Amino acid sequence: MxxxxxxxxxxxxxxxxxxxxxxxxxxxxxxxxxxxxxxxxxxxxxxxxxxxxxxxxxxxxxxxxxxxxxxxxxxxxxxxxxxxxxxxxxxxxxxxxxxxxxxxxxxxxxxxxxxxxxxxxxxxxxxxxxxxxxxxxxxFGTEDQKRRFFQPMIEGRFFGTMALTEPHAGSSLSDLRTRAEPAGDGTYRIKGNKIFISGGDHPLSENIVHMVLAKLPDAPPGVKGISLFIVPKFLVNDDGSLGERNDVVLAGLFHKMGWRGTTSTALNFGDNGNCVGYLVGEPHKGLAYMFQMMNEARIGVGMGAIMLGYAGYLYSLDYARERPQGRHPDGKDPTSPQVALIEHADIRRMLLTQKAYVEGSFDLGLFCARLVDDGKTGNTEEQRQLANELLDLLTPIVKSWPSEFCLKANELAIQILGGHGYTREYPVEQYYRDNRLNPIHEGTHGIQSLDLLARKLTQNKGAGLRQLIGLIESSIQRAGEYASLEELRKPLEQLLQHLQTTTQALLTDLGSGKLNETLANSALYMKVFGHAVIGWRWLEQAIRAEEGLARGNTSDESFYRGKLQAARYFLTWEVPACHHELNLLDARDQTCMAMQDGWF
Amino acid sequence: MxxxxxxxxxxxxxxxxxxxxxxxxxxxxxxxxxxxxxxxxxxxxxxxxxxxxxxxxxxxxxxxxxxxxxxxxxxxxxxxxxxxxxxxxxxxxxxxxxxxxxxxxxxxxxxxxxxxxxxxxxxxxxxxxxxxxxxxxxxFGTEDQKRRFFQPMIEGRFFGTMALTEPHAGSSLSDLRTRAEPAGDGTYRIKGNKIFISGGDHPLSENIVHMVLAKLPDAPPGVKGISLFIVPKFLVNDDGSLGERNDVVLAGLFHKMGWRGTTSTALNFGDNGNCVGYLVGEPHKGLAYMFQMMNEARIGVGMGAIMLGYAGYLYSLDYARERPQGRHPDGKDPTSPQVALIEHADIRRMLLTQKAYVEGSFDLGLFCARLVDDGKTGNTEEQRQLANELLDLLTPIVKSWPSEFCLKANELAIQILGGHGYTREYPVEQYYRDNRLNPIHEGTHGIQSLDLLARKLTQNKGAGLRQLIGLIESSIQRAGEYASLEELRKPLEQLLQHLQTTTQALLTDLGSGKLNETLANSALYMKVFGHAVIGWRWLEQAIRAEEGLARGNTSDESFYRGKLQAARYFLTWEVPACHHELNLLDARDQTCMAMQDGWF
Structure with a gap:
């Protein structure tokens, strides 16, 4: 079991x-x-x-x-x-x-x-x-802010939220309208409306500390004019006791397709002109602060997508082992006993695909978590820098890839359960509904693809990208030590070569200012980049599996065989299909962008 | 609008x-x-x-x-x-x-x-x-059955159901356990349990007529031992008035992820030994009768998937036109007004993909409906035969392709609406939940793929397949008259050639009895076959659009331009990607089937 x-x-x-x-x-x-x-x-x-x-x-x-x-x-x-x-x-x-x-x-x-x-x-x-x-x-907070808010939060007495989105500004944070006016006493008065604030109200803690993005009166336009404020539900007295209710009002709840246990709230700040906020750090640097925490937040979202995929995979695997249904194509004797679902080729395909998606991205999620460690506690400054550079590059992938492909895994889990999978009497349909949020929040899929192509590739003069290529090449080389991995490393090697060629050409065009046409197919680029990364992680897992088999512990043999087979699936079924998408990128295909509004 | x-x-x-x-x-x-x-x-x-x-x-x-x-x-x-x-x-x-x-x-x-x-x-x-x-x-009913049941049904007084699935037998109908015993008076006593019976109970009609698959005492094993029975909720007297309540009990309702307005029921037949059924047609021919109606039923399911996709596409299109959000990559001045969502390349990609999926399969659905007409009222016996042969072949495609790709369209519609799309305050999430049923009911995706590869390709000695290839070749040839369609017809021509080679080799292996390994990747085969068919339908639409443009009616120009662009998307973005899947089929790749139960 x-x-x-x-x-x-x-x-x-x-x-x-x-x-x-x-x-x-x-x-x-x-x-x-x-x-x-x-x-x-x-x-x-x-x-x-x-x-x-x-x-x-x-x-x-x-x-x-x-x-x-x-x-x-x-x-x-x-x-x-x-x-x-x-x-x-x-x-x-x-x-x-x-x-x-x-x-x-x-x-x-x-x-x-x-x-x-x-x-x-x-x-x-x-x-x-x-x-x-x-x-x-x-x-980024002051000592006083840490004492009043941070300390009760880590004690579990206060909970927190991230209050970014507004009714007219989701992905486009530069258009935020929430304002913060200095009150003259060092505090600010916040006024504005936020939506989709998860955990914006609940009875789980003594207080709720909203981290609110807002603009000061002298703010420059756009993202460089956004400041970060602490806006507590209840003010906190000097002795740490709770003070008055702040002017933050729960305006309503959103009713979601899934993820229903988490309140999604509309919050009104300052309807009565008396919403107290505390500036965090320096003015106009709010988004920069947010971005410094974003890598870990996005790993968290990616891990959520992965774990929903994982739960669905394991449930459908158990079901497929226990549920008898039909016979093999060559075993049509209707008086013979039915075989278990898992005996059918198409069910195995759906299970193996799920395993490849879920365990491939689980590996990436934990790899990125280890990069967080290396970035903070690595033994040398160089190790720390390398880890942070690589993590920056991988963040859009670890957020977006599981959001797309572990959702697909959940779709397959439902299919394995058939009619039962479509009912709420079984858990897999909820995983699917819950997981549909992940490509949307914490930066949509489209935003992630622009982050990757327009920003992360060239960050630190491309150091993260060079490092990643070196690591993948090293894995391909090490895989060469195992004859059994020859068929697995070749497709990755071919994809990596093609991806590098495509990437250099795209970056050259971006460098020469051809922004719109070069970024038009960023979603395709991110998909292929993600497949190269997950393909690499599967090759790494395959190498470890071969090492494990070489140790000769028979109780582990099935586990390692499964790893090798999932690696084979991903590297021979999925990775080679990416060349067509790279061809479209190479051609700077503008089919989608050329579709005019009036033609729809 | x-x-x-x-x-x-x-x-x-x-x-x-x-x-x-x-x-x-x-x-x-x-x-x-x-x-x-x-x-x-x-x-x-x-x-x-x-x-x-x-x-x-x-x-x-x-x-x-x-x-x-x-x-x-x-x-x-x-x-x-x-x-x-x-x-x-x-x-x-x-x-x-x-x-x-x-x-x-x-x-x-x-x-x-x-x-x-x-x-x-x-x-x-x-x-x-x-x-x-x-x-x-x-x-297939007798005159008496038509008078008692059929007539009130077409008058709208009685409603009907199809009662096939049992708790232990969904796809594997040969394992049905529901029994029918002759009562000696020409009627039968039915005993058994059915699940997932849509419309199995409701207050919408005077009576509900269940079409129940059950086995007679002398039934041969398997699908050749299944008979079809009329089992009404209320018996019908000779004068057409309603008689006693039959021994059919609503045992419970299933709670589904979507499609919630339709009751999905568990029905118990004959708990009290007194469930009256009437044999339809001859004994043991029930499944054959069902199959004769199946083409139209499956077009109906495919059309349902298409229309859910269509509704979501149109909603997200309106939303993308009206919702301002962000700026073009080269227009970063934050004081400039926001552009509409539809101005963004990735939004256009998601809209164009939806249009290609939805209008491509809408065309196929109506093409198949026209084949139903030609099969029944065609001018010559030959025309009728050709239409029926082609429809038999296309039925698994018109059922399964929209179920997969119009669901994908609904996923994209949610993405365009972002956080709003994930809430029940907007309609697109319901379309997505509703549509998830379609790859499951009326023959799962896996069953359709076996029907296509193991049965339909060779039906009537392959006449349907030969006809389809001829029609696609004819479209490719006609497209050659338009220079603008050169880039569109080429990928279809290449796919058709490859698909024919693959198909012949698969059929040869099937003919030599290699059933399990040849059918192992039937889902891949169906996906590629479907893309070839939809690619063909898009090329046909493109030809009609060129004809329309040639007529020079300027009010229609945008409409035709949109058709050409969607055809370009499908034929150049999607169709060429299918060669990799054909390569896997050509290699008889057994990666999935070789994954042993114990390795998961």
Whole structure:
């Protein structure tokens, strides 16, 4: 039997065979840790996720938050779940012992948090949002702001939100209209309306700390005129006690297709002219601060997409093993017993595709988490710089690729369950609905593709890109040591060569100012780039699997065989198909952009 | 402004420029019709769909049927809608004047019905199911059965269902367990359980006539031992009045992800040993009868998928035209006004992709409807035979291709609306949820692919396939008359050549008994075959568009330009990508089938 949250054997493979988590314990910050403490944290996460998060996943979908007397009312199971999460220390898994944290590497805190995302993505959002908001104050706030807001947040008494989107400005943050006027006492008065604010109201914490993007009166136009403010639901007195209710009003709730357990709110700031905000850091630097936290936030979204895909894959795998249906094409004797679904070729295709998508991106998600560690605690300045450069480049991929392909995995999970999969009596349809959000929030798919092509490729003079190419080439070379991997490394090598040629030409055109036509097919580019990255991660997993087979532990043989087969699927079925998309990019095909408005 | 159900200009293009509906009026059966009567029928359908079907589409999603005291309770808006539908004559749009019908060609009755599917797929299901059930009795029933059941069904007093699936047997109909025992008086006693029976209970009609597949005591094993029975909810007396309640019990309702307005029921037949059934036709021929009606039923499912895609496309198109957001890549001045979403290249890609999927398959759906006409009322026996052979071949495509790609269109519609698209305050997320059913019911995607590769290609000694290839070659040749279509016809020509080579090799292997390995990748084969067919239909549309442009009517120029651009998208972006999948088929790649159960 597989586990319904994630496969523990695969997690151990990632942590200890692919990503060498134990090496991290040689660093000063993680010196108190070892494989046993890592495994204990993972086991605790799993227990709490299974006991407190998974059981109400369907119930919170069927009973979404209600707007009652200006407040959001949730089902009662959510609070004990987040309380147990906080009590066990996961709100601060990565923070230092001095801050009351577990001082775990990001790799491990991501691995722990993955269990909560798989068990209940909606309930897991409340602590995730709070981590994002508290990180901003912790990094850019004053000592007073840390004392008043950050400290209660890491204690789990206050929760947080990120308040960016406005009714007329979603992707286009430069058009924000929320204003902040200096009140003369060092504070500001905020006025504006925000929508789609997740966790914008709930009864889970004493206070809610909104991180609000707004413009000061002297703000320059566009994204360089956006400042960041702390706007608490309740003011906080000097002694830390709660003061008056701030002028932040819950205007309403959005009703979503999925992810229903998380309140999605419309918030009005300053309807009565009395909404107090506190500037974080310097004026006009709000978006820059946000961007500094964005890599980790986007890994978080990507991991959410992955874990929804993972949960659906494991459920459909169990179902396919247990459900008898039909016979093989050459076994038409109707009096013979039916075979299990998994015996059918097309069911295996759908399972193997799911495995390739889910475990390929799970590997990438944890690889990026390890880059966060290397960027912060790497042994040398060079290692830290390299890690940060590579992470910057991979961030649009780790966010967008799982959002697209683990959603596709959920679609396949439904198909395996057939009519049952379409009913709410089984969990897979909810995973599909929940996962549909991921290509939209935290930067849409289109925004990610522009970030990749117009910004990340050339960041740091292309250092991240050169590093990535070097790493992929190195994997291709190492794979050459195994005759069995010859057919797997070739398609990746061919794609990498083509992708490099295409990339250089696109960058040359961008450099010469041909912005519109060069960026027109950025979504195609991101898809191919993502397939190259995931193909690389599968080749890496295949190498580790060969190493594992060479160790000759027979109890692991099936596991490694499965890894090799999934790698084969991805590298021979999916990777070669990308050349056509590169051909379109090479031709600077303008078919879509040439379609005029009036022709639709 | 576009129409929210379907684009009337495009429908006119299909009916009168592509499919030559007027030619049908030269046939005796349709001699009383002309373009005016056709257009009047379409206009009436549109009015009723807009007035009675569209307004409660969201309400019936939010208020799904409830099980109360053994019966299904629906929202009150559904009955007036189906009543208006029946009153206007659409239940019998294709039936003869003598039967009280409109005697419309299938092409026109499909076009009319498309409006109801776009407006409210769930409510449209009740009459659609009744058409399917009544057609079976009308074709294979005795005179007495027609008088008792068929007549009230076409009068709209009785509704119908198709009761095939059982808890342990979905795709594998040969494993049905429902039994029928002769009662000695010519009737039978039915005993068994059926699930996922759409429309299995509701208060919309005086009676519900279930068409039940069951096995007689002397039945041979497998699909050759299945018989078809009429099992009414209420018995019908000799004078046509309703008699006793039959022993059919509503055991429960399924709760679906979408399509919620249609009851999905579990029915128990004969719990009290007293469920009366009437044999239709000869014993053991039930599945053969079902198959004779299956082409039309599957066109109906395909059209449902298309219309959900169409509705989402048109909604997202309007939204993209009206919603300002951001600026072009080369227009970064933040004080300049925002441009409409449709100005962005990636939004145009998502709109053009939707148009290509939706209008491409809409053309195929109506082309198949016209084949139904040619099969029944073609001028010569040869024409009728050719039409039926081609329709048999295209049926798995017209069912499965829209189910996959118009679902993808709905996914793109959500993406264009961004966060709003994910909320139930906008209609596109419901289209996506509704459409997810289509790859499952009326034969899953996997079943369709086996039907195509193992059965339809070689049916009638391959006559349908030869005919299709000839038609595609003819279109490619005609396209050669237009220099502008050179780039469009080439990719189709190349795909057709490759597909023929692959097909012959696969058929040779099937002929030599290599069933399992040759059918292992049938889903890939169906995808490529479908793309070839839709590519052909787009080339045909492009030829008609060039003909239209040559007529020089300037008011139509934009419409034709849009057709040419969508054809260009599909033929140059999508069609060439299929060679990789054919390569996998050529290699008889067994990657998926070789993945052993224990390796997952």
């Amino acid at each position: 597989t586990d319904t949250l994630l496969d523990p054997r695969n997690l151990a493979f990632e942590l200890y065979e692919v990503l060498d988590a134990e090496e991290l314990t040689q660093r000063e910050r993680f010196a108190d840790h070892n494989r046993e403490t890592f495994d204990a944290a993972v086991a605790t996460a799993r227990q709490i996720a299974e006991k407190f998060f998974a059981p109400h996943n369907r119930k919170s979908d069927e009973n979404e938050p209600e707007y009652v007397d200006g407040a959001a009312v949730l089902i009662p199971e959510i609070k004990p779940a987040v309380d147990a999460f906080i009590e066990a220390g996961f709100q601060n898994a990565g923070r230092s012992f001095e801050e009351g944290g577990m001082q775990l590497p990001n790799l491990l805190s991501r691995a722990c948090f993955a269990h909560f995302q798989a068990a209940n993505i909606a309930t897991s959002s409340y602590p995730m949002l709070t981590m994002g908001a508290s990180n901003l104050i912790g990094k | 576009t129409d929210t159900l379907l684009d009337p200009r495009n429908l006119a293009f299909e009916l009168y420029e592509v499919l030559d509906a007027e030619e049908l009026t030269q046939r005796e059966r349709f001699a009383d019709h002309n373009r005016e009567t056709f257009d009047a029928a379409v206009a009436t359908a549109r009015q009723i769909a807009e007035k009675f079907f569209a307004p409660h589409n969201r309400k019936s999603d939010e208020n799904e049927p409830e099980y109360v005291d053994g019966a299904a309770v629906l929202i009150p808006e559904i009955k007036p809608a189906v009543d208006a539908f029946i009153e206007a004559g659409f239940q019998n749009a294709g039936r003869s004047f003598e039967e009280g019908g409109m005697q419309l060609p299938n092409l026109l009755s499909r076009a009319c019905f498309a409006h109801f599917q776009a407006a409210n797929i769930a409510t449209s299901s009740y009459p659609m199911l009744t058409m399917g059930a009544s057609n079976l009795i009308g074709k």
